[in-house]
Amino acid sequence: MKLTANQAQLPRQVLAGEIWPALADRHVYRVDPDGRPFVLPGMGAVTLGVHCGDPATGHAADHLEPGASVRHRDAAANFALQYLTCVGNEVRVTSGPAAGAVGHVIGQHAYVLADFPEAALQLMAPGDTVTVVAVGQGLALADHRDIVVKNCDPGLLDRMPGGTDSAGRLKVHVAARVPAEAIGAGAGMISEYANTDLMGAYQGLGDDLSLGLESLRIGDVVCLEDTDHRFGRGYRAGFLTIGVISTGQCMLFGHGPGPSSLMSGPAEAFSIVLDPAANLASWLHPWPQEAADDQR
Amino acid sequence: MTSVNLAGCAEHPVLGESPYRVDRDGVSYVPVGDGGIILGLELGDSVFKLAADHAAPGACLVHPDAAARHALAAFACIGNRVVVRTGPAAGAVGSVVGKRGEAGRVIAGFRQADLALLRPSDEVLVRACGQGWRPEGLTTDVTVLNLDPAILAVLPVDLAADGRRVTASVRAVLPGRLAGNGIGRPAASWDLDLQLTAGDLATDVLLGDLIAVTDIDARYNMGYRRDWLTVGVVVHGASPVPGHGPGITPILTGPSAALQPLPDAAGHTGLTAAAVQLQ
Numbered sequence A: 001m002k003l004t005a006n007q008a009q010l011p012r013q014v015l016a017g018e019i020w021p022a023l024a025d026r027h028v029y030r031v032d033p034d035g036r037p038f039v040l041p042g043m044g045a046v047t048l049g050v051h052c053g054d055p056a057t058g059h060a061a062d063h064l065e066p067g068a069s070v071r072h073r074d075a076a077a078n079f080a081l082q083y084l085t086c087v088g089n090e091v092r093v094t095s096g097p098a099a100g101a102v103g104h105v106i107g108q109h110a111y112v113l114a115d116f117p118e119a120a121l122q123l124m125a126p127g128d129t130v131t132v133v134a135v136g137q138g139l140a141l142a143d144h145r146d147i148v149v150k151n152c153d154p155g156l157l158d159r160m161p162g163g164t165d166s167a168g169r170l171k172v173h174v175a176a177r178v179p180a181e182a183i184g185a186g187a188g189m190i191s192e193y194a195n196t197d198l199m200g201a202y203q204g205l206g207d208d209l210s211l212g213l214e215s216l217r218i219g220d221v222v223c224l225e226d227t228d229h230r231f232g233r234g235y236r237a238g239f240l241t242i243g244v245i246s247t248g249q250c251m252l253f254g255h256g257p258g259p260s261s262l263m264s265g266p267a268e269a270f271s272i273v274l275d276p277a278a279n280l281a282s283w284l285h286p287w288p289q290e291a292a293d294d295q296r
Numbered sequence B: 001m002t003s004v005n006l007a008g009c010a011e012h013p014v015l016g017e018s019p020y021r022v023d024r025d026g027v028s029y030v031p032v033g034d035g036g037i038i039l040g041l042e043l044g045d046s047v048f049k050l051a052a053d054h055a056a057p058g059a060c061l062v063h064p065d066a067a068a069r070h071a072l073a074a075f076a077c078i079g080n081r082v083v084v085r086t087g088p089a090a091g092a093v094g095s096v097v098g099k100r101g102e103a104g105r106v107i108a109g110f111r112q113a114d115l116a117l118l119r120p121s122d123e124v125l126v127r128a129c130g131q132g133w134r135p136e137g138l139t140t141d142v143t144v145l146n147l148d149p150a151i152l153a154v155l156p157v158d159l160a161a162d163g164r165r166v167t168a169s170v171r172a173v174l175p176g177r178l179a180g181n182g183i184g185r186p187a188a189s190w191d192l193d194l195q196l197t198a199g200d201l202a203t204d205v206l207l208g209d210l211i212a213v214t215d216i217d218a219r220y221n222m223g224y225r226r227d228w229l230t231v232g233v234v235v236h237g238a239s240p241v242p243g244h245g246p247g248i249t250p251i252l253t254g255p256s257a258a259l260q261p262l263p264d265a266a267g268h269t270g271l272t273a274a275a276v277q278l279q
Helices: A075-084 A154-159 A289-295 B066-075
Strands: A013-019 A067-071 A090-093 A102-108 A112-115 A129-134 A162-164 A170-174 A176-178 A185-188 A221-228 A234-247 A258-266 A270-274 B004-010 B059-062 B081-084 B093-100 B105-109 B123-128 B166-170 B172-174 B181-184 B210-217 B223-236 B247-255 B259-263
Touching (some): A013 A075, A075 A129, B004 B066, B059 B123, B166 B247, B210 B247, B223 B259, B247 B259
Parallel strands (some): A170 A270, A176 A221, B172 B210
Antiparallel strands (some): A067 A112, A090 A102, A102 A112, A162 A170, A234 A258, B004 B059, B004 B123, B059 B105, B093 B105
């Protein structure tokens, strides 16, 4: 979407991080919706085989984080990395056998989540360092003052379809609408950190758990109904939040595939278009062709 | 039932380097009353009485060791006795009236005269008892949690109202979409914040009220399950933070066919100071 905004005023800041290990504790198990214990991978380290455009659910995983999961070793520097990094920012690997590989941020989840071509991910391991060129926080749309934009690289906004419609509303293409009942863990947290887990997407469990969200894909742009993420994350009737699904399958109850927040405002400020192609893969990750082009 | 003497201490509120938080309208504010010892706020007061953030009726209890603090929050149950062991309030007896999540806090009610003598870091003993309790005659579909076995008798709960269903008098029945912070977290130690601001409901909500939330299963972690019901005790006041609000400590959860709320906006009486012998 081509919009009048303050892109020229946004600083580009070089941040450092490293691929962070998967973490566990000595009690091993977590608990699914029916009280059954499980041990499943997904968070931290490098998760292979799942990219933007792939199903978010149906994996034997918990809090599936596609690609590389990145933190900074220093706690305060890590908060800066997590808050300032935006969806669509470029990530470059700077150590290890995959050094030089370029990917993009697809979201936050208390890790910065970076999707890379599968061939590059195969070479990556925890401890490998990355550079993130952070740009996007502070982005403001001149003609849509009621909408707060966050966590969104201006380049991503440019590539997304939509724009200002004839009524002055912001037309946004989304792959799914999500009812407020689905909002799980993450409610009450700030909206520049981690994401909002969506319940009702537990593949293979009972119908009474379903909110019809089992077909979400990683990278889908979704619309959260009655949700205000302008200054945090809460319920507000008549507000909408646009997010991008950055994490996948969960078995932990009250959790699920999660959107990182991109914009939020009163419903009347938006014109929502249901579009199955509304996915980061359509604009940001047309791999493997893009990677092949990069290497020429 | 197993009883355990746990050690805790009265909390001192903590803030980061910035004193400000941001409210649901994007306005900065200083979060007064979030943890620690709050004077002049009691069971039966409105959750909107104070211009505060998560203010609780009494003293929040913590433990300096993070794991011991989690255990304190997980094992303490509403109605458990609390005895002050050090400081000018030593010997004062109070009662657990609720819990809060995240790092773990137990909310202890005291008589106001005792509370006025309490100081952050004063040590207390909590006689924890209740987790794992299954009252006799309770239908297997319904789970009781976070309750001292002695306290159920003074709550407006009937375990076998018509021979099979559990009923509970509640101030209001709220839809699950209003459940905020606490979703996805363990019901044995976290509270569930209700995203309510003053005037949202036709009725006031009082500390100690029972509230029912539809489509929320709180047997383990709290989350969405259609045709399920969770009843909790209102344990702390409102919050300006989006996604937060007055919190309930869950005490009953089960399928809505087995657990029925009896809403009584005007006449409901939930957990009172008299019930926990603070009067």
